[in-house]
Amino acid sequence: MPLREKKIGFLGGGAMAEALITGLLGAGLVEPPSVYVSDINDARQEYLKQKFGIQTADNCTVAGTADIVILAVKPQVISGLLTEIAPHGRPELTVISIVAGISTGFIESFFEGPVPVVRVMPNTPCLVGQGASAVCSGQFSSKSNMEKALAIFKATGQAVVVAESMMDCVTGLSGSGPAYMFMIMEGFIDGAVRLGLSRDVARVLTVQTMLGSAKMVLETGEHPSKLKDMVTTPGGTTIAGLYALEEGALRSLLMKAVAEAADRSSKLSAGQK
Numbered sequence: 001m002p003l004r005e006k007k008i009g010f011l012g013g014g015a016m017a018e019a020l021i022t023g024l025l026g027a028g029l030v031e032p033p034s035v036y037v038s039d040i041n042d043a044r045q046e047y048l049k050q051k052f053g054i055q056t057a058d059n060c061t062v063a064g065t066a067d068i069v070i071l072a073v074k075p076q077v078i079s080g081l082l083t084e085i086a087p088h089g090r091p092e093l094t095v096i097s098i099v100a101g102i103s104t105g106f107i108e109s110f111f112e113g114p115v116p117v118v119r120v121m122p123n124t125p126c127l128v129g130q131g132a133s134a135v136c137s138g139q140f141s142s143k144s145n146m147e148k149a150l151a152i153f154k155a156t157g158q159a160v161v162v163a164e165s166m167m168d169c170v171t172g173l174s175g176s177g178p179a180y181m182f183m184i185m186e187g188f189i190d191g192a193v194r195l196g197l198s199r200d201v202a203r204v205l206t207v208q209t210m211l212g213s214a215k216m217v218l219e220t221g222e223h224p225s226k227l228k229d230m231v232t233t234p235g236g237t238t239i240a241g242l243y244a245l246e247e248g249a250l251r252s253l254l255m256k257a258v259a260e261a262a263d264r265s266s267k268l269s270a271g272q273k
């Protein structure tokens with residue numbers, strides 16, 4: 001239990017912080033009095049306090065009190081926040097950042113001594129407890145710091161460890177991925193509407209097909225191509241549909257989407273520092 005008796009503080013109490021608090025409390029990993037949040041917006045802070053029964057304080061009090069602080073503000077304000085809390089950096093603190101495009105080295109550079117920093121790239125399905133998060137370590141973070149971060153993000157879905165050099169790729173895959181999936185679903189729904197199916201029915205069938213297919217990959221552990229072959233009868237309907245997708249070069253298009261988004265992520269990160 002890496003989070004047992006740990007105080008967890010959120011700096012920035014927006015959508016992501018709310019999703020993570022929901023996951024942590026829902027999984028019983030921490031009790032409300034051990035969770036602290038600081039937000040520049042008083043009304044937001046009060047809302048979170050009322051909703052979860054957690055504690056609120058200013059940024060420096062949270063950084064000085066918590067065992068683990070989660071940086072959950074937008075990239076534009078991260079430098080100001082780090083300057084503010086820098087005096088509270090200490091080797092026994094675990095700093096976890098979900099700020100898109102900000103490297104562990106950049107965060108470490110604000111502190112005088114060695115402070116363990118863990119960087120995480122979550123995605124929006126965290127808001128419904130089905131996130132995909134990639135976690136990487138900074139130069140001072142230990143196995144124990146990583147275990148704490150993994151425990152927190154597994155409370156809102158799946159979490160895996162990657163090298164920091166892969167964070168732009170992760171951003172182009174799972175970070176931007178929900179938008180790709182939404183667009184694919186939209187295309188299928190319109191395809192069925194075009195043939196006369198009602199939009200409501202098309203939506204139910206499309207969404208459940210995507211959810212069910214994802215669950216099959218997860219639960220069987222089989223390669224997606226094997227599962228595809230299993231539903232592809234020679235001369236049947238599925239191979240006719242697959243031929244259309246292949247003609248449109250679907251797989252190379254999806255590979256290109258990941259590469260384009262990763263490239264954009266790398267350029268944006270370079271501009272933020």
Ligand SMILES: NC(=O)c1ccc[n+]([C@@H]2O[C@H](COP(=O)([O-])OP(=O)(O)OC[C@H]3O[C@@H](n4cnc5c(N)ncnc54)[C@H](OP(=O)(O)O)[C@@H]3O)[C@@H](O)[C@H]2O)c1
Nearest residue numbers: 012013014015016039040072073074075099100122123124
């Ligand atoms: N949402 C996602 O799916 C997702 C996915 C991956 C990564 N991320 C990253 O996660 C971070 C948080 O995202 P979010 O969607 O939760 O953003 P958000 O909803 O805008 O939350 C940020 C909160 O921090 C507050 N804030 C601003 N400056 C502050 C300061 N100096 N001290 C304390 N609080 C301050 C903001 O208040 P105001 O609104 O009044 O400014 C806001 O309530 C971002 O860096 C984003 O890149 C998000």
